[in-house]
Amino acid sequence: MAPRLTFLGSGDAFNAAGRxxxxxxxxxxxxxxxxxxGPTALAALKRxxxxxADLDHVLLTHLHGDHFAGLPFLLLDGCYEHPRGRPLVVGGPPGVEERVRALARACYPDIFGKPLPFELRFVEWEVGRPVDLSGRSVLPRPAYHQDLPERAFLLRLSLDGREVAFTGDTGWSEELRELARGADLLVAECSFFDSDYDRHLSHRILREKLPSIPCRRIVLTHLGEEARLHAGELRELGASTGIELIVGEDLLSVEI
Ligand SMILES: [Zn+2]
Known part of the structure; x- marks a missing residue:
């Protein structure tokens, strides 16, 4: 059976259009x-x-709240609601362990007062260094999204012989073509419709770049209000250039 991707959420930081x-x-x-x-992820899993407690890993593209601030609730759930037996490995940018622990402590000051009833491990991404996690390969690439010392990553994953690529949050850079090259599925953010802000992708940028992205299946995510309203136009552009373009939706599930 081919691996599957299911959207736990498809909206931006502002929960645009209720996503x-x-x-x-x-x-x-x-x-x-x-x-x-993100903060809404646990609710979506339960929906x-x-x-x-069945999750093996959480792979973080970057440390903005809408992408990692649901972790304190996952840790708490693993302690009390669904006691976790298996270890949890959290991969993320340099400093991920300190940030996740600080956030969890800010939410629940005594969460680490005694040892967690499961093993919690952290792995830091390095650009171009593949990480093997239980037979799943993760290749981090640099995203264009934050100023140092904060770092955001594009992630390319190999699962059961299939390749899936995630832009996380990023503006356009040539790295995106390398990220997407030959992937079975590209999960691409599309935050804006027509914006000059260059640290996210927009409808305008994707219209220009779509024909040259070396991947034939793209699913759009992180959609803001306007980007979602106009997503059908990108779908049509995709069809005219031989790209299957899917508009991400909460709980939508696709084969990789
Ligand atoms: Zn971000």
């Missing part, structure tokens, strides 16, 4: 994990009837 924060559940032969985990 959850962009976050993805991946199911493969080894089990399940997520890419990003799907999934047990949060």
């Amino acid at each position: 959850g924060h962009s976050c993805y559940l991946l199911d493969d032969a080894q089990g399940s994990f997520t890419v990003d985990f 799907l009837g999934r047990n949060p």
